[in-house]
Amino acid sequence: MRILLLAVLMSACCQASFAQLPTITEKTKGLQPYEGFFKFYYDDKAGKIWLEVDKWEEAFLYVNSLAGGLGSNDIGLDRNQLGESRVVQFLRSGPRVLLLELNLKFRAETDNAEERRAVEEAFAQSALGGFKVEAEEEGRALIDLTPFLLRDAHGVVQRLKERKQGTYKLDENRSALWLARTKNFPKNSEFEALLTFEGNPEGDEVRSVAPTPEALSLRMHHSFVELPGANYRPRAFDPRSGYYPLSFQDYGAPIGQPLIRRFIYRHRLEKKNPGAKMSEPVEPIVYYLDR
Numbered sequence: 001m002r003i004l005l006l007a008v009l010m011s012a013c014c015q016a017s018f019a020q021l022p023t024i025t026e027k028t029k030g031l032q033p034y035e036g037f038f039k040f041y042y043d044d045k046a047g048k049i050w051l052e053v054d055k056w057e058e059a060f061l062y063v064n065s066l067a068g069g070l071g072s073n074d075i076g077l078d079r080n081q082l083g084e085s086r087v088v089q090f091l092r093s094g095p096r097v098l099l100l101e102l103n104l105k106f107r108a109e110t111d112n113a114e115e116r117r118a119v120e121e122a123f124a125q126s127a128l129g130g131f132k133v134e135a136e137e138e139g140r141a142l143i144d145l146t147p148f149l150l151r152d153a154h155g156v157v158q159r160l161k162e163r164k165q166g167t168y169k170l171d172e173n174r175s176a177l178w179l180a181r182t183k184n185f186p187k188n189s190e191f192e193a194l195l196t197f198e199g200n201p202e203g204d205e206v207r208s209v210a211p212t213p214e215a216l217s218l219r220m221h222h223s224f225v226e227l228p229g230a231n232y233r234p235r236a237f238d239p240r241s242g243y244y245p246l247s248f249q250d251y252g253a254p255i256g257q258p259l260i261r262r263f264i265y266r267h268r269l270e271k272k273n274p275g276a277k278m279s280e281p282v283e284p285i286v287y288y289l290d291r
Contacts, residue, residue, distance in 0.1 A: 024052060024142045027135035036184025038224055040145065047176060049191065050134070051145040053090050053097060061225040062088045062099075062128070064153040067181060067192055068219030071209025075163050077218065080290055083154050087227070088128065097143050099129035109261070110252030119251045149193045150175050154220055156197055165206040168199030168216065178219055187226040194219050228268065237262035 028050060031041040037060075039052040062085075069079035086101045103126070108119040131143035150172065157168050174196035181192035194217055201213035210216050237245035245262035253259055271279035 021133065022135045024135045024137040024140060027142055034182075034184040034189075036189050037187055037226055038184075038189045040184065040189065042177075042179065042182075048144055048146045049149065049177060049182070051143050052140055053092075053143060054140045055090060056139075057089050057091055059087050059089050059102060060227055061223075062086045062101075063223040063225065065221045065223075066154050066218060067178075067221040068194075068217075070156075070206070070216060070218060073205045073209060075159065075165060075205050077154075077156060077159055081154075086128070092133070092141060095133050097131040097133060097141055098127045099131075099148075101126040101128050104248060106249050106251065108252035109250045112252070115252055145191070146177065149177065149191050149220075149222055150195065152195065152197075152220075153222065154218075156195075156216075156218060160197070160199075160206065160216075163203065163205070165203035166199045166201045166213075168197040171196045171198045171215070174198070174215065174217070181219070181221065189224040191222040191224075192219055193222075231270075232268055234263045235266055237264045 028041045031043050031050065034040050034042065039054070041050040041052070042048075043050065064083040066077060066079065066081040066083065069081065070077040072078060087104060088099055088101050091098045091100050103120075103123045106119055106123045108115040110116065129148045131145070131148075133141045134144060135142040150170075152170050157170070160166055160168050176194055178192040178194045181190065183190045196215055196217045198215050201207050201210075206216070207213045237247075241264060243264060246265055247260055247262045249259050250261045251259070253261070267285050269285070270282045272282055273279040
């Protein structure tokens with residue numbers, strides 16, 4: 001009887017906790033909003049970024065980079081160094097939100113939904129982040145993105161160790177959001193943080209570039225980017241091109257056909273006049289020089 005009563009009380013408490021979730025409007029009252037691809041809010045008192053998730057199981061691009069580097073040397077932690085580019089999506093399960101990286105190394109390029117599902121379930125995905133729902137409103141959820149931004153996403157600790165420059169760890173007390181480079185746009189949301197790594201320097205290279213080599217403060221950037229439309233036409237890889245292919249295993253390939261498919265990396269160019277042999281592009285290739 002006592003066990004049954006305890007179970008009833010626990011169930012009631014859980015239901016009450018779900019019912020007590022504030023609305024996003026209530027939770028973000030007085031905070032600075034940033035409208036854009038993913039709307040977010042900045043809490044200057046707590047030093048937090050609250051992300052409003054309104055796109056569920058909808059793929060987008062997540063890119064991390066090193067906005068402020070360690071110095072120009074053989075360590076290889078240079079300014080504006082790109083990190084990983086991942087195709088991810090948000091998934092909600094009860095009070096939790098997961099940021100899942102899709103496994104595009106193994107696919108089934110087929111119209112058969114069961115084949116696609118079989119391949120998706122055969123190979124692991126990667127949960128890059130886990131968040132608690134702090135508020136909700138009309139299908140949208142509010143999460144605290146701050147810990148995700150204040151982590152060693154670029155693998156600085158591992159790189160320093162590999163280069164025999166010392167053993168370092170992230171110091172949360174000397175790390176904070178970097179608002180000067182935190183912005184929002186219709187097709188991309190940009191976040192930046194200043195991270196400090198503390199440790200004992202062992203190599204000459206880290207000593208030669210850091211003012212105090214026991215404390216290395218670097219800036220890391222995170223980008224959430226909308227994926228373009230599905231009208232892209234891939235081009236098969238030819239080894240005579242002298243370039244590297246993009247490869248994946250296609251378990252939907254017909255029997256007798258190669259399992260591994262290879263495509264060449266190419267710009268996404270579309271003709272203004274599709275019927276012409278040669279035409280100006282809809283959008284030209286534009287290169288930007290870093291300031």
